[in-house]
Amino acid sequence: MLRGMRALLALFGTALFGTTLLAQAPPRRPEPAPYIAPAIVNLPEAIELYQTDRGLLSRFYDAAQSPATDRVMRQFYVAWQTALDQVKYDTLDAEARIDWHLLRNRVRYEQYQLDETKRRFTEMSALLPFAPRLLAMKDARQRQDALDPAATATALTQVDKQLDELIKWVNGGARNAANPAAVPPTVARRAVATISDLRGLLKEWFGFYSSYDPMFTWWVTEPYKKLDQDLDKYAAAVREKLTGVRKDDRDTILGDPIGRDALLKELTFEMMPYSPEQLITIANEEFAWCEREMLRASRELGFGDDWKRALEHVKDLHVPPGEQTKLVLQLANEAIAFVEKNQLVTVPTLARDTWRMRMMSPEAQRTAPFFLGGESVIVSFPTAEMGHELKMMSMRGNNIHFSRATVHHELIPGHNLQQFMNARHRTYRRPFRTPFWIEGWALHFEFLLWDKGFPQSPEDRIGMLFWRMHRCARIIFSLNFHLGKMTAQQCVDFLVDKVGHERENAAAEVRRSFESTYPPLYQAAYMLGALQIQALHRDLVGTGKMTNLAFHDAILKGNAMPIEMVRASLTGTKLPRDYSPSWQFRGNVAPAN
Secondary structure: HHHHHHHHHHHHHHHHHHHOOHHHOOOOOOOOOOOOOOOOHHHHHHHHHHHHHHHHHHHOOOOOHHHHHHHHHHHHHHHHHHHHOOOOOOOOHHHHHHHHHHHHHHHHHHHHHHHHHHHHHOOOOOOOHHHHHHHHHHHHHOOOOOOHHHHHHHHHHHHHHHHHHHHHHHOOOOEEEEEEHOOHHHHHHHHHHHHHHHHEEEEHHHHHHHHOOHHHHHHHHHHHHHHHHHHHHHHHHHHHHOOOOOOOOOOOOOOOOOOHHHHHHHHHHOOOOOOOHHHHHHHHHHHHHHHHHHHHHHHOOOOOHHHHHHHHHOOOOOHHHHHHHHHHHHHHHHHHHHHHHHOOOOOOOOHHHHHHEEEEEOOOOHOOOOOOOOOEEOOOOOOOOHHHHHHHHHHHHOHHHHHHHHHHHOOOOOOOOOOOHHHOOHHHHHHHHHHHHHHHHHHHHHHHHHOOOOOOHHHHHHHHHHHHHHHHHHHHHHHHOOOOOHHHHHHHHHHHHOOOOOOHHHHHHHHHHHOOOOOOHHHHHHHHHHHHHHHHHHHHHHOOOOOOHHHHHHHHHHOOHHHHHHHHHHHHOOOOOOOOOOOOOHHHHHHHO
């Protein structure tokens, strides 16, 4: 009888599908072959291939914490390091040597990031003992491994029972050697974000099979739903009990300080040969200059040495509701006309004619209370549904004279022009983009326009000085936060007391700095990158070796990279193979205490 049933099944399969699929073993992917990087002949082509292949692998191995991701990506970076080591370096011209160093630096940084991901995941292991099992399921789905629905349902149920115990553990504050309640709040917050990521991976995994595979749907649907709900409950418990932040708390800012050693690593990869303490000294020196200029403008306005009263006067000079976009257009036209008249940088007509404008939502203003920009300028101003106090803070924080500095920072000659040129010149260098180049360029032009007389009144100067002080403060509070010397709340207070921010805007700035995806040096990079470009400008334009137009056009056409590499490019320096960053653009600096 069994033989007859098999024959019937074989006949049924042939009739429906034209082949006896039910009798065949499930197909398997071949084992992944080790990645082999090509011999590097042309650096631009090699960089593009590196980025293409890295993107392909990253999309397949898309769970950062997975051991499979770690293994494959490590092997990929070793292969590229080997290919770079085999390049006949002495035959390379100056630009090719820059490209070689840029790619080597990038490969080393990516390897470091793998180490950091592994270390940070290990720190969370007491809270996420179930994560390896879920990651393994996700990896198996990506490989298209055969799946046993009944066994899968059992596995999910086991993970869910583990979650039940963890929820009791966290809520009850149970004590034992691996007590998750001993995990620092910053690590717990990171775990909450990782649980959310795991829920997303699990949802994608379930959606692949659900309804399509009837046996999977029958066995797995309910265990999956229960597990998904309990992951959410567990995340809420960790958030409330271990971070002290309730799910509905939209105000508390935690952040995740990386520590001094990690800051030094980040500075090395940004080719910045100063310590965090030395950079804080530089920021304090720049802040003192800003305060002197603020006093001068305050006296001109009749406020004497009380520059904060002068600042409050400027904040009240905002346009009425509905007029902010007209102001932005006017300020954009002024800035473009100014840089063209003074021959500071080439402004292609297509860039001038195609920039766009859109409004920032109230929710987005919680982390970005001021303008953002690029191909579009995103205008920050209150909307009708915002409360009265938030409306006033938004209007005061985006007043006429503050906006006069932000519009050209975001549009032309700032980020809009950068992105336009990046898409057209040495495009293979876009993987090396760094905030020191991106934000440093835009702020350098704020410096240059100040020197060229762009601010027309004391109010204009106060508006520009506010942002300059703000960038000094970003270095001070962000580095001190990551050094463990300031809390997030102290950072907010610092911006309010030292710079004169509206408190809600200061909180949004700190939230943006520490609870978003910005890298740890991003906020410090504005001022530091600008000071680097300013020093380079002094060396090349100030001495008559280049015109403003040639200098700025060359930077844009070189595309994004650390400013020390910009310096090598503009000076035609043929970097040695064993080159390491050494340009102290500020000279010898005493570290802050």
